[in-house]
Amino acid sequence: MAVNDPLGDMLTRIRNAQMRSKSTVKTPASRLRGWVLDVLAAEGYIRGYESVEAASGRPEYEISLKYFDGQPVIRELRRVSTPGRRVYSGVKEIPQVRQGLGVAIVSTPRGVMSDAQARTANVGGEVLCTVF
Numbered sequence: 125m126a127v128n129d130p131l132g133d134m135l136t137r138i139r140n141a142q143m144r145s146k147s148t149v150k151t152p153a154s155r156l157r158g159w160v161l162d163v164l165a166a167e168g169y170i171r172g173y174e175s176v177e178a179a180s181g182r183p184e185y186e187i188s189l190k191y192f193d194g195q196p197v198i199r200e201l202r203r204v205s206t207p208g209r210r211v212y213s214g215v216k217e218i219p220q221v222r223q224g225l226g227v228a229i230v231s232t233p234r235g236v237m238s239d240a241q242a243r244t245a246n247v248g249g250e251v252l253c254t255v256f
Contacts, residue, residue: 130154132203135253138170142189142196150176153183159236160229160252161185167227167238169198169255200256204228214248226256 127133134151141149151157153175164170171188178184190197204219205211213219218239219228228239232249242249 129203129207131156131160131252132206134160135201135203138187138189138198139201141187142198145191145194145196147189149187149189150178150184151187152178153185156231156236157185159231161187163227163229163236163238164255167255169227198255200226200254202254204251204253211251212249213251215243215246216248218242218248219251219254221254222256226254228254 130152134157137149137151158173161170161173165172169190171190173185173187176184176186213230218230220239221228229252230237230239230242230249231252232242232245232247234245234247236252237245
């Protein structure tokens with residue numbers, strides 16, 4: 125089955141695994157997914173991820189989820205820009221998630237980065253998702 129929104133699929137897999145209190149979750153590998161996972165790891169929302177080979181021979185990412193006192197660190201994971209409705213923001217319009225407690229992940233001309241990094245680098249771009 126072809127997935128129309130690979131990033132949305134990965135975010136849903138993370139949400140579902142956290143609802144079941146799983147320690148890891150697997151998702152097919154792609155460069156965009158890897159970049160988003162890099163930001164999630166750097167911001168402390170996941171323990172990390174590693175590239176593994178699936179039974180089919182295709183590369184996958186095994187994401188290690190993070191919990192604090194039995195609760196998932198990620199409380200909310202929401203896709204903002206979808207294939208049917210792209211959402212772009214200039215550097216001044218990049219959304220602040222929960223007054224700065226959360227992170228917006230932005231795809232900029234300088235790569236995928238958090239909203240704070242994008243403001244520091246003075247670049248706008250496509251708002252991929254928000255994490256809180």
